[in-house]
Amino acid sequence: MSGGQTAAQAMAAAAARLRAAGVDDPARDARVLLAHAARIEAARVTLIAPEELAHDIAERYEQLIALRAIRVPVSHLVGEREFYGRRFKVSGDVLDPRPETETLIEAALAEPFSRVLDLGVGSGCILVTLLAERGEATGLGVDLSEAACLQASANAVLHRVQERAEILQSDWFSNVQGRFDLIVSNPPYIAAGEMEGLSDEVRRHEPQMALTDGGDGLGAYRAIAAHVAGHLEPGGRLLVEIGPTQAAAVGAILAQAGLSDVTVVQDLDGRDRVVCAWLR
Template sequence: MADMPGTLGPLLRAARECLAAAGVADPMLDARLIVEHFSGTTRTQVIADPEQSVDTGAIAAIDAALKRRILGEPVHRILGFREFYGLRLALSPETLEPRPDTETLVEAILPFVKATAASHGECRILDLGTGTGAIALALLSAVPAAVATGVDISEGALATAMRNAEELGLAGRFEALRSDWFAKVSGPYHVIAANPPYIPTQDIGNLQDEVRDFDPHRALDGGADGLGPYRIIAAEAARFLEAEGRIAVEIGHTQRQEVRDIFASAGYMLAGVFRDLGGNDRVLIFEL
């Protein structure tokens, strides 16, 4: 991408044309995110002062980022962060990139978290497979009386989650715990939340390139039928759940009945089904 323009408006246009020519799905959005991030500018500045000059270091960084995007790397991995539920979360190679669909889980369980905090003076949340800390931190940001433990088997993921908690001023109410599911957990909690791996092992190769090549496979692989983690949660969660507690899990859009059956056989009742923005079944809430 030789000779990128040195002023903001033409630079953004050139970046968009470059991504569009490479067949990137949303070249306008990705170009804007890359140019604004690496030039330290805002959308307003682009509109108000398109002739603003951009220094050569920023242009080089933008050029490098565009090359990475053309090779298939997701734009938020290049930026190093993703917005989730209004929070800016740092990403790392060991974390899934939080998706808007997972905001459905936050919205689904939030009324219960608020009600519990109001009636008990606190709400204790366990976030299994916390990754960036997205679910736990979104709930903590919305409910000042909530506290959360984020569990992950990956040290790198836990370091990222803790960094995010610190950056958001939530570290005082967030604990990062290295554990293989419930192995090191001590309860009880009012809410157990999880966006577990739920892709059948043999289907991982068929995922979108951006997911298959850049999200950690350990955070995707749900075993032979994609349901292994739900069996673990259903079998073990009761020991760590308050009497009136709730379990909220994200599911693959075809897994509603199978996941419901797994929890039913462990004695749980379905307390809610929530759909994502695309109208797909996405979150199930259970109670004992």
């Protein structure tokens, strides 16, 4: 990607380099990163394709492609990720918002709520989205990570829900007071033995504490179940995201905690993704 190359040539060379590095969708990533280097929308890359890349853009692009080749996620390189039609600021301090988590959003929005608690708020994508979609609702998001709390607070400001969103550092319910008619969580659910099977992007660049409990992958659900009844309003709901093989185990944990009407919601790929339970 030296000087003298057109944008199209630089993009083709970058895609070939990413392909050789084993990146899943090299052409898409090469295009997105060129747009970021040139500080334009990705849709405009075609317009600059015949033009020679300016030296400063070529230099930025080289750095971005070098980092992507060692599997730094695109979202970390551009500093944001889209979720439920909104762009969220992200970093290595929080789990990347994922499309399958939109299943939890849809399930939450299927019933009315006025006060929501997000356990393990991370980037804030769940809490902020729910508050943005329900203009009268208020919410609390908690996370053990101070850096995650700062990221969530920034995203609340970005999407103008900061007046209705409180962000608090807490180990699950330890600093939580009061009751909520909706509690949601996308907790760490990957078992320790499954970590090696994750992609380099996830295993090396996302926070371990947001991925795994270091045990069987069910520890977070046990921690949530132990105290959830004390923070749900009667008739309130708990929604938790799960790994696709965990529905039966998580449902049993919640039932043992006194919750009822346990149901499982599948994602768009037909995999078990969300467990819903009520406090009757």
